Amino acid sequence: AQSVAQPEDQVNVAEGNPLTVKCTYSVSGNPYLFWYVQYPNRGLQFLLKYITGDNLVKGSYGFEAEFNKSQTSFHLKKPSALVSDSALYFCAVRVRNAGNMLTFGGGTRLMVKP
């Protein structure tokens, strides 16, 4: 069985400071890892993904994430947070196959204060 853990329900950061949203995963096989963002009353928007190759992946809105196989982690980062980054962030994992579903973590609410 595959699973994702996001250990922080909420992350608070001041505007302009760097942010990190943590994610660890458990999966049999090579993982495909994703980050999604959800703004209030909206659907999930794809931010970035790790499939293979370079462990540091860059995505939308200046976000990046680092795949760490030994720690089974895929933390989301941004060098300088914006108030508009405040939203709910979901980490997700799957093994690529039509019969394998995308499993989400519980979500982390990011609050960026001016």
Next chain:
Amino acid sequence: DTAVSQTPKYLVTQMGNDKSIKCEQNLGHDTMYWYKQDSKKFLKIMFSYNNKELIINETVPNRFSPKSPDKAHLNLHINSLELGDSAVYFCASSQETGSNTGELFFGEGSRLTVL
């Protein structure tokens, strides 16, 4: 053009009623999904269809029945609605064959409230 569209966006109904939520994707994807997001924002897969064929059916009451008339549509019908069915239901799609890496594209959600 909206890539994955769901209707209705909001649905308020009484216990015991039957309701449907429709989903359409214009991305040409071969796989569609229904996810349920509860009040704590936890996302859980309900169903997945690949080229109109059911491939994932998680532990969901029989009152929930998905129907895929073609690979661009996946509708969700719910019989005998219960209070616990209140949630936001998200439709999603992905391309599972070829060089695509299988990220999901989500609709805006359908908020179901059962009174």
